[in-house]
Amino acid sequence: MTSPFLEISQLSFRVPGNALPIFDQLSLDVAEREIVAILGPSGSGKSSLLRTVCGLHSPSNGSITLRGTDITNSAPHQRNIGMVFQGTFLFPHLTVGENIAYGLKMKQFSKESRKQRVDEMLNLVHLANFSNRDVSHLSGGEAARVAIARALAPSPQILLLDEPLTGLDEQLRVDLAKDLREALTASHITSILVTHDRNEAAIIADRIVRFADLILPT
Amino acid sequence: MFVLWPTLVVLSKSIDRASLFHVLSNSQLRQMLWFTTWQAVLSTIGTLAIGLPAALVLSRYSFKLRQMIRALTFVPFVLPTIVVGIAFASLAPTHYKSGPLPLILAHIYLNIAVVVRIVGNRWEKLPTAFNESASLLGARPFTNFRTITFPLLRNSIIGASGIVFVFCFSTYGAARVLAGPRFPTIETEIYRYAFYIGNMSQASALVVWQLLVILLVLALTYRQKNIFLSQRTLTPLSCERRNKRLAYFVCSSLVALVTLLPIVILFFSSVHSTQGFTLSHWQAGELWTSFLTSLSIALVATLLALFFGCSSAFAIAYSTQVKYQRMMQSLTSLPIVISAVALGLGYLLAFRSSPMNWRGSFWLLPIAHSAVALPFVVRIITPAAQEIQPELRENALLLGANPWKVWTSIDLPCLLRPIAVAASFAFSISLGEFGASSLLTRNGHQTLAMRIGQLLSRPGELLQKQAIASSCLLAFSCIAIALTVEYAMPLIRHKGKL
Numbered sequence: 001m002t003s004p005f006l007e008i009s010q011l012s013f014r015v016p017g018n019a020l021p022i023f024d025q026l027s028l029d030v031a032e033r034e035i036v037a038i039l040g041p042s043g044s045g046k047s048s049l050l051r052t053v054c055g056l057h058s059p060s061n062g063s064i065t066l067r068g069t070d071i072t073n074s075a076p077h078q079r080n081i082g083m084v085f086q087g088t089f090l091f092p093h094l095t096v097g098e099n100i101a102y103g104l105k106m107k108q109f110s111k112e113s114r115k116q117r118v119d120e121m122l123n124l125v126h127l128a129n130f131s132n133r134d135v136s137h138l139s140g141g142e143a144a145r146v147a148i149a150r151a152l153a154p155s156p157q158i159l160l161l162d163e164p165l166t167g168l169d170e171q172l173r174v175d176l177a178k179d180l181r182e183a184l185t186a187s188h189i190t191s192i193l194v195t196h197d198r199n200e201a202a203i204i205a206d207r208i209v210r211f212a213d214l215i216l217p218t
Numbered sequence: 219m220f221v222l223w224p225t226l227v228v229l230s231k232s233i234d235r236a237s238l239f240h241v242l243s244n245s246q247l248r249q250m251l252w253f254t255t256w257q258a259v260l261s262t263i264g265t266l267a268i269g270l271p272a273a274l275v276l277s278r279y280s281f282k283l284r285q286m287i288r289a290l291t292f293v294p295f296v297l298p299t300i301v302v303g304i305a306f307a308s309l310a311p312t313h314y315k316s317g318p319l320p321l322i323l324a325h326i327y328l329n330i331a332v333v334v335r336i337v338g339n340r341w342e343k344l345p346t347a348f349n350e351s352a353s354l355l356g357a358r359p360f361t362n363f364r365t366i367t368f369p370l371l372r373n374s375i376i377g378a379s380g381i382v383f384v385f386c387f388s389t390y391g392a393a394r395v396l397a398g399p400r401f402p403t404i405e406t407e408i409y410r411y412a413f414y415i416g417n418m419s420q421a422s423a424l425v426v427w428q429l430l431v432i433l434l435v436l437a438l439t440y441r442q443k444n445i446f447l448s449q450r451t452l453t454p455l456s457c458e459r460r461n462k463r464l465a466y467f468v469c470s471s472l473v474a475l476v477t478l479l480p481i482v483i484l485f486f487s488s489v490h491s492t493q494g495f496t497l498s499h500w501q502a503g504e505l506w507t508s509f510l511t512s513l514s515i516a517l518v519a520t521l522l523a524l525f526f527g528c529s530s531a532f533a534i535a536y537s538t539q540v541k542y543q544r545m546m547q548s549l550t551s552l553p554i555v556i557s558a559v560a561l562g563l564g565y566l567l568a569f570r571s572s573p574m575n576w577r578g579s580f581w582l583l584p585i586a587h588s589a590v591a592l593p594f595v596v597r598i599i600t601p602a603a604q605e606i607q608p609e610l611r612e613n614a615l616l617l618g619a620n621p622w623k624v625w626t627s628i629d630l631p632c633l634l635r636p637i638a639v640a641a642s643f644a645f646s647i648s649l650g651e652f653g654a655s656s657l658l659t660r661n662g663h664q665t666l667a668m669r670i671g672q673l674l675s676r677p678g679e680l681l682q683k684q685a686i687a688s689s690c691l692l693a694f695s696c697i698a699i700a701l702t703v704e705y706a707m708p709l710i711r712h713k714g715k716l
Binding site: 056075076083087089092093106107156 | 351
């Protein structure tokens with residue numbers, strides 16, 4: 001039997017100084033190229049789970065294995081995991097193109113290959129010719145697309161999406177969800193989406209799980 | 219009239235080209251100008267080297283006693299510069315009692331709070347998600363700082379550097395005590411030419427050179443565009459690792475201890491003589507007379523600074539015309555650009571002939587002090603007044619409140635704290651003001667800061683100890699005022715009246 005692409009095993013996380021954990025004994029397996037949506041109400045700990053997987057939080061227990069390698073204690077910049085934050089957080093002092101090229105620069109891509117990859121990503125998210133735009137002039141939908149392109153550009157091993165479409169109006173959310181699904185499938189990237197919107201999850205994901213079901217019953 | 223007019227008078231006196239160019243042709247004056255500049259540059263670099271890490275830790279991370287440690291780091295800023303000068307002179311080993319090194323260290327000590335406040339305020343609004351995104355995209359910690367944090371803080375760092383340079387270039391009290399006769403600064407030279415030599419035209423020429431350098435630095439460091447981050451202060455991060463939390467606590471406590479150490483040492487020195495413990499230095503009658511004079515002058519100066527400062531701040535905040543706002547901001551910033559000694563010199567020259575012969579008047583000193591405090595009052599109250607959402611006033615108007623009622627029920631409650639902070643600043647500035655007072659004080663109205671200056675200029679251990687006791691009294695008063703505002707203001711609660 002082959003091991004899963006991402007294996008989260010009995011993972012716990014507690015905020016320092018707090019007695020109660022945010023989540024406890026959580027386990028999840030994700031197959032290669034699979035898009036999994038985790039559904040749960042606000043405040044249930046979904047975002048904390050993603051932050052723990054990518055290394056922004058240190059787990060208090062448990063392990064995370066990616067492609068057979070234990071990454072539980074690796075630094076975030078060494079994990080090669082991409083993340084789209086709720087609220088996009090595009091770098092305000094950089095243009096759209098520079099935002100997308102940021103991760104490529106960190107991986108020391110040449111100038112030509114950076115430019116080529118930025119154009120490729122902009123086409124993927126339907127924003128061709130936006131490269132020189134100031135990010136403060138983007139609409140909410142455009143900013144979400146750029147954030148997705150920025151996270152996908154350095155070809156991470158896995159992409160984490162933390163309610164990436166929050167704050168957009170209903171119709172735009174549906175349209176963007178379809179485009180996001182298309183972009184993720186075209187990139188053949190393994191992804192975990194957390195959301196509280198069942199429709200959004202249904203459009204984007206291959207498999208939907210409830211956050212509460214991931215936790216070992218006590 | 220009490221800021222612009224004296225400035226113009228000083229400028230008009232220096233139109234004498236010979237005096238103006240004498241500064242450059244005279245090798246001693248040229249050397250003095252060069253020393254003032256390089257010590258200010260080194261002081262600014264040193265302040266940034268300590269202030270930036272302190273700003274990071276105190277604005278971004280939550281740990282035990284963070285709020286109190288943060289308040290302590292602001293103490294040096296409210297201390298009179300002459301007190302800091304005396305403290306550093308007492309702390310230094312015998313061979314380093316005066317000269318560039320103690321002066322630069324005193325400047326760093328005085329200005330760390332400027333960097334912590336200006337850069338820290340911006341850092342508090344920088345979402346951590348920017349750094350987290352960069353980290354996930356592969357940026358190592360240093361690259362993350364270089365490519366994300368620094369560009370977003372650059373304008374505030376440059377702005378803070380400009381202000382620190384201006385303060386270091388034009389402090390009088392610390393320079394008078396620490397620079398020593400071998401290393402005069404431009405500010406001590408203005409005073410010497412005006413007061414001891416009586417060469418007003420040469421003193422005015424030095425004021426013009428000082429003004430030119432300050433304006434040049436402010437123009438180079440002024441940044442109009444600041445990338446918008448967020449209006450609200452973000453919650454400080456709690457560190458997940460216990461040892462990291464402990465390290466932040468220890469480091470910032472050290473900074474706080476260093477800020478208090480000079481005052482503690484001054485106090486022990488003031489109650490210690492060759493015979494052992496003594497309170498005699500605190501019992502000199504003139505000490506308490508001067509203190510009462512200082513308090514009464516500071517009270518009048520604070521009221522005046524609040525009246526003019528609030529009027530200017532409201533005029534700037536409520537105006538819709540950008541040109542008018544800029545003009546008012548420039549006018550009220552003049553006392554930062556023109557140093558206190560230069561302002562005192564302006565008063566001497568502007569108010570010496572009838573019908574404005576007010577040189578001996580008691581009230582000229584509080585007016586001069588209020589002019590020195592004015593920019594601080596305006597800079598504290600204006601942003602607070604601008605932050606009040608217009609929708610709040612509109613709602614109150616629609617609910618039947620008249621404009622006066624809107625102001626007293628909406629604006630005033632929001633501004634109470636900034637007004638109290640501004641008042642405490644103005645009071646502390648007046649208490650410790652030394653530059654303008656040196657030129658304007660008349661017999662019978664000697665302030666505590668002036669008394670310190672006089673005691674220091676005379677030899678003898680007893681007089682030196684009395685100067686140290688006076689410095690302690692000034693320092694304790696300023697700290698008490700700052701702490702009262704910091705801790706007493708949150709206790710004032712709005713009483714519900716239906």
